[in-house]
Amino acid sequence: MHRVKVRVVEDALDANNTIASANRADFDREGVTVLNLMSAPGAGKTTLLVKALPGLEGVRPGVLEGDVAGSLDADRLADVHIPVTQLNTDQGFGGECHLDANMVRSALPSLPLADLDLLVIENVGNLVCPAEFRVGEDARVMVSSVTEGEDKPLKYPLMFRACELVIINKIDLLEHVDFDLEKFLYHLEGVHPGVPHLLVSARTGEGLEAVRDYLVGLASRAGAPA
Numbered sequence: 001m002h003r004v005k006v007r008v009v010e011d012a013l014d015a016n017n018t019i020a021s022a023n024r025a026d027f028d029r030e031g032v033t034v035l036n037l038m039s040a041p042g043a044g045k046t047t048l049l050v051k052a053l054p055g056l057e058g059v060r061p062g063v064l065e066g067d068v069a070g071s072l073d074a075d076r077l078a079d080v081h082i083p084v085t086q087l088n089t090d091q092g093f094g095g096e097c098h099l100d101a102n103m104v105r106s107a108l109p110s111l112p113l114a115d116l117d118l119l120v121i122e123n124v125g126n127l128v129c130p131a132e133f134r135v136g137e138d139a140r141v142m143v144s145s146v147t148e149g150e151d152k153p154l155k156y157p158l159m160f161r162a163c164e165l166v167i168i169n170k171i172d173l174l175e176h177v178d179f180d181l182e183k184f185l186y187h188l189e190g191v192h193p194g195v196p197h198l199l200v201s202a203r204t205g206e207g208l209e210a211v212r213d214y215l216v217g218l219a220s221r222a223g224a225p226a
Helices: 002-030 045-055 071-080 101-110 157-159 173-176 181-191 209-219
Strands: 033-039 063-069 084-088 118-122 139-144 165-169 197-200
Touching: 002 033, 033 045, 033 209, 045 063, 045 071, 045 118, 045 209, 063 071, 063 101, 071 084, 071 118, 084 101, 084 197, 118 209, 139 157, 157 181, 181 197, 197 209
Parallel strands: 033 118, 033 139, 063 084, 063 118, 139 165, 165 197
Antiparallel strands: none
16 A cells, blocks of 8 residues: 555656646746745745845846735735736645646746746745645745744755755844754755855845845746756
8 A cells, every 4th residue: 555655646746747847848938937935834935025026137027926825925016016926726726735837837828928037936835845846947945934943954854955045034033033043054054965045034125135136146047957
């Protein structure tokens, strides 16, 4: 029985990867760089995008907003004039706690790819499932807030191994929470040696320029291998 379950999982991931490759081909055809942005619920992904995306020099950004239900985050992005498409997993996808390649593919007709240089896929807030499913992205970034505790890289190592950058958000709260930054970075290095990190406060703007620099640099890598 265990072997059957493993085979089913492998088949599902193989199917997902096939669709992810098709997504990637469509993105490359349009010259759009795609970022898969992941985090736990409440880490500050949307606030980060609201603050960072309008200031990107020479880059036309857009967002595919993934949520189980509702459009609150998409509404916030629309308020700052960022092209945004809502994707709810409770509408035809069983309320899944992550986005997969098929879900993203279902949203492609609604995305203004011809008008974008950078598409940010804001994944559903979850520290487990999103890391397992490629969606056709060029890069993955993990947002982890200081309110979550310094043990998260140890408890959810795949999420931190699956990304090429870790943004440590809400650093304006460091003096108010029991969070050991050095210990977090030590654990991060243990699970993903050498991964770059940025210290950011999306609320105050500290570190946002480095985030913008990363996004602009990423947009110039259109067509790079996943």
